[in-house]
Amino acid sequence: MIERLAIIGVGLIGGSLARALRAAGAVGEIVGCGRSLGNLERALELGVVDRITQNPAEAVREADMVFLAVPLGAMRGALAAMRDSLRPEAIVTDGGSVKCSVVEDARAVFGRVPPRLVPGHPIAGTEHSGVEASFAELYRDRRVILTPLAETDPEAVARVTAMWQTCGAEVTAMSVAHHDEVLAATSHLPHMLAFGLVDSLARMRENDEIFRYAAGGFRDFTRIASSNPVMWRDICLANREALSAMLARFGVEMTDLAESIRRSDGEHLLEIFARAKAARDRYVDQARPVHEDADRSSSQT
Ligand SMILES: NC(=O)c1ccc[n+]([C@@H]2O[C@H](COP(=O)([O-])OP(=O)(O)OC[C@H]3O[C@@H](n4cnc5c(N)ncnc54)[C@H](O)[C@@H]3O)[C@@H](O)[C@H]2O)c1
């Protein structure tokens, strides 16, 4: 049970955590904090939070759990603003999509990574932002990755694990570097492909009308290009090294594909497509039903 939860950034991720914990009866008071007063007022109206403030220091003053869910570029400022108001026993955790930058931010602000700071990342989301987009089921049957350091207090890790399990998530742990490499491949690269594809097609003047003829394939592939540009700029900057390596590797694969098409190498194309289909079919088979439901509903919005 969390007595007082402070959520810094009451958007999709912060708002969904608040809703899920509330639905489970696992939290007392929830204090919402953020930059946009309009969004905070909406969070209050929706009953997602009990109290609002735009001042992180005030938000965390009495909190036993603090959840940071602002874009990665705002993490350091938020940590600095709350530093001197945190109760010694308060646990701080976050939902940022890249972990090395959050750890660096904590070191810069506190001089070390505080033992009661547990870096985390729910592998769940949608292309929508703001508290209006949040929902209590977002984390159900999804994974949450925690990336504790050697100095992280195991009791704090256990409490953050229990918090996410209460929301229906499966919690796993891995190193910061491994997390950032894996997510560069499975989340950040696909977003780059979707943003890059939509932008380049939109800028081809001769193709002005092509979106009119785009159907299911285009829609499925590009849903995530509707995601928040600020959040994705920050993810790219925070995971610059791992994502650059992944993009370079993918560029080689694309060149190979383009070359096979140019030289009419049907055999090689078939080999690539069959391998990809088998891998994707395996992935879909392993995905849980709730995962598929969430994909279906967000692709219909
Ligand atoms: N959207 C996803 O699919 C997803 C999934 C997992 C993790 N994340 C991570 O979670 C975090 C939040 O993402 P989101 O999708 O909830 O974004 P969001 O835009 O829905 O919410 C972010 C909130 O932070 C507030 N904010 C922005 N800058 C701020 C600042 N300087 N100080 C205080 N508040 C500020 C905004 O007003 C907004 O309410 C990001 O770090 C993101 O990388 C996102």
Ligand SMILES: O=C(O)C(=O)C[C@]1(C(=O)O)C=C[C@@H](O)C=C1
């Ligand atoms: O489903 C989506 O819309 C998402 O983009 C969610 C998604 C992803 O799967 O890549 C995006 C960023 C995260 O940090 C975690 C999850």
